[in-house]
Amino acid sequence: MSALVNVLLAVAVVALIVSRQVRPQQLADAKRWWIVPAVLVYLGIRQGLVDPDHQVASVLLLGTEVATGLLMGAAWGWTSKVWTEPDGSVWTKGTRATAAVWAVGIAVRLALAGIGALAGIRMGTGALLLGLAASLLVRSGILVWRAQSLPASYGAADGSARPLWKDRV
Numbered sequence: 110m111s112a113l114v115n116v117l118l119a120v121a122v123v124a125l126i127v128s129r130q131v132r133p134q135q136l137a138d139a140k141r142w143w144i145v146p147a148v149l150v151y152l153g154i155r156q157g158l159v160d161p162d163h164q165v166a167s168v169l170l171l172g173t174e175v176a177t178g179l180l181m182g183a184a185w186g187w188t189s190k191v192w193t194e195p196d197g198s199v200w201t202k203g204t205r206a207t208a209a210v211w212a213v214g215i216a217v218r219l220a221l222a223g224i225g226a227l228a229g230i231r232m233g234t235g236a237l238l239l240g241l242a243a244s245l246l247v248r249s250g251i252l253v254w255r256a257q258s259l260p261a262s263y264g265a266a267d268g269s270a271r272p273l274w275k276d277r278v
Contacts, residue, residue, distance in 0.1 A: 156238070
């Protein structure tokens with residue numbers, strides 16, 4: 110896959126994620142939350158992650174990119190609102206704090222890309238895809254974990270009814 114296709118893929122994934130954050134979305138399938146990040150990791154690794162001419166510096170930049178992705182995903186997961194509906198479904202929506210997390214994360218990633226470019230390090234899009242995968246993986250894991258600990262918003266007073274969400278995990 111060409112670098113242009115990878116950049117377009119990353120932009121499409123970010124656009125989809127951001128558009129979904131501004132409106133409530135149901136956490137429909139807790140068993141497949143890791144699939145999109147896994148595909149992004151695969152595509153990122155296929156592109157090559159280390160510049161052979163600047164191995165140490167590119168590994169440091171890659172590590173910083175992944176760490177930024179992990180931190181961004183954690184902040185994203187914790188700043189998202191999560192709730193249950195009367196039918197037992199679990200919903201999530203980004204908040205203003207989530208938007209701030211995205212803005213800071215994008216600024217840090219742009220700064221890392223600029224540092225790499227100024228140093229003559231060719232990182233390609235693999236690092237970007239890996240960082241995005243890290244964000245998605247951590248965010249999804251946190252949301253699934255938070256959803257599992259939510260009390261049911263319906264059921265009998267004796268607690269005999271179980272939320273539908275618990276059956277899907």
